[in-house]
Amino acid sequence: MILIVDDEADIRLLARLVLEGAGYEVVEAADGTEAIRILGGPGIDAMVLDLRMVPVDGWAVLEHLQALARVPGLPVVVLSAHADPAMEARALRLGCTSYMSKPFDPADLLTAVGTGVGGDR
């Protein structure tokens, strides 16, 4: 199951439609707190993560996963509004699998998630 974390409902819907269209099961979270709660349970194979959210942002989620040593085991595709090399480098250091900036090509999202979960749908 793929966890989509974004505070923008339409982005979540877009990602959901793209991923479900490719056969994935999807669960949504609107901020970092909710994401961390869901990640505490079983069944999450990969995550699509926005960075700028309130009150708990994507960085906090990444740091949380790193502290629990869940990454790099769990594939994380960061989907950010910032096409900033410095941010990308920081996210990769924190264990994200791939970094994409908005707007994104749906095909690229599928590729990133597919690479992460090793084609296992």
Place this chain on the structure above:
Amino acid sequence: MAVHTRAGQAEPAPDRRQAPDEAGLQLAYLRSIVDASDDAIFGRGLDGMVSSWNRGAERLYGYTAQEILGSPSSVLVPSWNADAWTDHEARVLGGESVDRVEIETRRKDGLAVPVSLTMSPVVDATGTVVGVSSVARDLTEQKLSLETLADAAQRLREGEALAHIGGWVLDRATGDVQWSEELHRIHGVEPADFAGNLEAHLAAVHPEDRATLDATFVAALESGDLFEREYRIQRPDRTTRWVYATAYPIRSGAGDIVGLRGIGQDVTERREAEDSMREAYARERAAAEELRAADRVKDEFLATVSHELRTPLAVILGFSFLATEAGLSEEYIAPIARHADEMHRMIERLLDFTRLQAGRVDLHIDRLGLLAEIDRSVAGLGGVVSEHQVVIDVDPSVAVDADADGLSRVMGNLLTNATKFAPPGSVVTVRAARVGDRAVVSVSDEGSGVAPELQAKVFDRFFQAPDQPPGKRGTGIGLAIAKRSIELMDGRIWCDASTTKGATFAFSLPLSEKG
């Protein structure tokens, strides 16, 4: 009172045995000689008071006979010479003569005047000394005619007035201060209203500067060092002026510091000019800082807005894609996607621009084969150049040292502009040439060209060409970005004015040294 000298040549001792008439005649004769002398000739009695005063003395000292007769002769001596003067007088009263000693005496206006002084005892018929006669010759005037002197004094006054420089003297022992005519004028104080002492001198100084100047005087009198000061004075008419003063110590024969001699110059105009210049400079700096701050705010605003626009764009583009996938009419969806794409490109350019402005850009300078890079740039533009014929005339051996992203950004911009302003089907030519240690790349189109008066402006940010084709308006920062990118890579970019048909833009980059 009859005075007679023993040693003085001018007034030989009279003889009681002479007939009264003859003696009277002799006296009148002598008086005429004394009066006609250019030297100051004066006498004092045993009481120390001035007892005779000739015209020469009036001229030299500035006192009339009426003013000085009966005054102590010590008024003719500055305090620092008081002891020497007393010594001389004591010797003469003891019957000796003092012959042509050089000494500074004091004029009525307080200024010191060096004289050659001869003092002789005055004896009565019994040979008793009853007074002192003095002949003082002004050494400053020694070799100058009176006319020349008057002229020189006039010129000094004029010079003082023109330069706004006045002179002053401080007598340490008495605290007396003398001002020259111009110094009175600078202070706006009539000589009659000036008490002529240090208190009055300091009272004219601005209260905030008074203590400092007082301390400076004290220090200079102690150390004997020359001093310079600028301070404010307050004139009786309540105006404030700036005065530059410099002074050096006056020393007695024994080397003691007995006073200060200085000048004062009115420097108000200079100070005011300096102040207003400083203020103007400060204002300009503040304005420039404000502008820079506003510029930073603007850049940050652009960056923020551009980022904020990415999310709605992602939604528009994403759903356009899904709508097409879902089989919704391409006819309705395509324009949405096209314009969202264009908006995306504009946002990317704005972000490029703000990053370049803020210097937040990493350059990776590599050896790049020009032809391959240009080919890649053209391919990257895809549909943008599909309606034009792009001719690439570049020697494959030309290589430059440049940043690949920067070069493709510049090529992309120049090619996009060429296709925007030249009609579909026309030719866009890319050429490259080696010029010295540079490669010069040019992009020429067959469009309407760039008006000569606009050629310098096209690289300004937010410049918009007046003849932009409808529906193809951009952000106006493409060429500004290109210019900044090229300059960061140690190159130059320009609009080639020599072309008569279409527009030619060219840039230079360093040829690669590695071959």
